[in-house]
Amino acid sequence: MENRFDGIAEFVAVTRLGSFTAVAAELGMTKSAVGRAVSRLEARLGSKLLHRTTRRLVLTPAGEAWLEHCVAALAELDRGESELMLARDTPSGEVRIDLPTAFGRLYIMPVLLEVAERYPALHFNVSFTDRRVDLIGENIDLAVRIGNLDDSADLLVHQIGVQHMAIVGSPGYLAKKGVPRSLDDLGHQDCIVGRRRDNRIAWLLKQPDGSIARHIVSVKHEFQDFEAVHMAVSEGHGLAQLPFWLVRDDIRDGKLLTVLDGMSGGEVPINILWPRTKALPAKLRVLIDGLVRGVRELSSAIA
Template sequence: MAVQDPFLSVRHFVAVAQSGSFTVAALALGLTGSALSKSIVRLEARLGVKLLHRTTRRVSLTPEGEAYLASCLQATRVLEEAEQSLASGKQSPSGRVRIDLPAAFGRRHVLPLLLELAGQHPQLDLSVTFNERKVDLIEANIDLVVRIGALDDQGDLVARRLGEQRLIICGAPSYLTRRGVPLTPDELSRHDCIIDWRAGHRHGWLLGNGAGKTQVRDIPVRYEMGDGEAVRAAALAGLGLAQVPTWLVSEQLAAGTLVSVLDDHAGGEMPINLLWARSQHMALKVRVVVDALLLAAQQGGSAFRAG
């Protein structure tokens, strides 16, 4: 009698959890919905926990299911890395690398590097997402992430500095003519301010405190936008003042469609970091991407320089 693969139901669970649908997962696996459902039931019975909430319209993970999915994905990553490290004579990177980037910065400055790298390595597959919120690398099955800003405690992650970005405050000439040019940070209280609204909370502006250091300062918020490009568009439309990185508005500043203000106070800098999960072995496919981004930063690429 054939021995049942003990991990078959695990693969079935991952397929359902990632697709959020028994129907979609069954089609992808070449199973009937009934067979897939029975496989998940057997897995839950073996583990002694409920992994999925099932309704007529949707499937969602229980807290135990979320934890189990993260463990399954991490185990899969370890197995993939082990296979790659044991593949004799394999010197060229191959396989899929999942990378999460900040939206505007990632599209403008990191994506071109990744596309060039993909052209150099035909067996390298890239999955690139753009996100303005912080993601859990292990839970989301992400290999690399670029983050802008100060890092929290990252004990389970490795961080390498790519560079930094400098912030300025600017507005359209039409707005400054209408509302006046602020000469001190205190005068911001009388202005319409446009902020980058992320992760469900407001972000203050980095301003000089007069002692050569910067600090986060609350400002009156008139408009909230979901990413940097939307903030720039609102400023260009004359809706108010915005604090943005110089790389985002360099062309507009040169053209005079945006004008910087409070230059003696608004030069805050934010670090740009590349992060990945800490492990004893890094797959070649990931190492190639890491090395390419670090090399671009070391060579003084404008993308990673404050200016």
């Protein structure tokens, strides 16, 4: 297949240096190869670009017009290459990021703002969703996801933590309804659950053999995200299974009490993921490093 760029570099070099011999020396080609490249370009364009004499090369009117376009195009390519190299080496430009709703707002956003403070040339475009996103199809540079991921050759993944779950209720609710001692007791409790992608979130509980199984509880209320569930539980409307990172402070302060200790399961990884590339842009490199370091410092709150 004919390449429409064939001969352009040789033609521009000939007009600059004035001879095929000089161009051959500069480009590491033979003199005849340079001549053939320019001839093929003229044949493709259907126009003579150079008058060749034994002493010099002179541009034709068509050659002068074509040279102007070629110089402008090569200059634009040089600018584009410089911008790409700058993006590779200097953290700058827009980064599109998708985060889990509650965890993203509470734990990832503070880290992002610290990175933004260190690298003012970065521009973050952040969305908050709990659905599965198509990073490549939706043009997302980086995402944080909680849970096990499907294998994908198009993505790179780095684990930054583990989410642990706890079953909690307010002191007032437990004083009224009683503290459950077994799984069977959950059938007599008001349980609050979340809903994700139109699916009710089952509780993950440890079985006697140590395995983890999904357990459908008797539902009093359903809410779309963990923060709404957390609010309802804190106000005494029932029990809920929630991430430890969301209820840690409430448990410490006695605002929420854990029940069925040792039975709440569902430890799942917290991952950063981004599209696979041969060279990681600087803007993503500093962001990933910042998230790994920042979330590690928060590990006691997450675990």
